[in-house]
Amino acid sequence: MAQTARPGDGTVGKALEVLDHVASYGRPVRFGELLQDTPFPKATLYRFLQTLTHQRMLAFDPDRGTYVPGLRLVRLAHTAWAQSSLAPIARLHLDQLSASVGETVHLAQFDHAQVLYVDKRNARQPVEMFSQAGKIGPAYCTGVGKVMLAHLPPADLARALDLQSWHRFTPQTLCDADSLRAELQAIRARGFGYDREEHEPGILCIAAPVLTRAGRILGALSITTTTARSDLDQLARRAPQLQATARAIGDEAEAWAFPQPPTTD
Structure with missing residues (x-):
């Protein structure tokens, strides 16, 4: 279940909500699916996905047109597992x-x-x-x-x-x-x-x-x-x-x- 950003969480909270949604599918997910399942307008969702991809928190497959959690997130997850x-x-x-x-x-x-x-x-x-x-x-x-x-x-x-x-x-x-x-x-x-x-x-x-x-x-x-x-x-x-x-x-x-x-x- 993806966590919903609170009003005071701002842009960072909304971007993390998008990241949460991508991870919640447990499989590669297309833009159209995310657009249906998230509250964000098309342009806003696209901007968040682009930023998360540029930051390697997501990875985009241009052949399939799908997003998955990125390797930077994997590295952070391993660190969190070891420390938290x-x-x-x-x-x-x-x-x-x-x-x-x-x-x-x-x-x-x-x-x-x-x-x-x-x-x-x-x-x-x-x-x-x-x-x-x-x-x-x-x-x-x-x-x-x-x-x-x-x-x-x-x-x-x-x-x-x-x-x-x-x-x-x-x-x-x-x-x-x-x-x-x-x-x-x-x-x-x-x-x-x-x-x-x-x-x-x-x-x-x-x-x-x-x-x-x-x-x-x-x-x-x-x-x-x-x-x-x-x-x-x-x-x-x-x-x-x-x-x-x-x-x-x-x-x-x-x-x-x-x-x-x-x-x-």
Whole structure:
């Protein structure tokens, strides 16, 4: 889902909105498609696309007449992954947890009231599912999303709930704020949460928050399986191991600091 620029964001915000729209297609996109899906006049949209292409944030294929995210954006994304995501810090913890439980392990962070999957380890017997590293998912109906929502300060939670789509993916999806608030209260009480086939049929998960020592939410960690090979009771037995791994990631993230440049005499 592309993020909409706010009135005070000016030209930069609008250009980033165009960039977001191009990326949201997940494939090369033509000018005519963007013109239909964005609020900008034809000349304005063309100007933004030209600028983003000149700056290598987009790449244009003249043979097909399509735009895709550019290599400069790829470079910036790699830098952001290394400096802003939990993924580099959590890598070994994810490897160990995945090897131990034999199921799919996800690491996610909160991005504009949505879930951003920043890393993933596949099960010994992989299952096709929505989540992939770099993909955005809904917060209100995923295990990682709900545990992150559960640990937001009240004002931030209210804003995040206002931004949820409340689309019913399955019969189990919680589709209103009141129902979800009750679920979030239960998550805070027990320290972990579930996805009970709320986002995808046949997919179950148990999720735990990655927190600072002060209780600030950094991200979330989950173990995901299918109804064909497990159930919620079996997942619940993984909770202590999952929570211990989430705490280890939180402790390491809090202690981590950028390397300092060498001093010169």
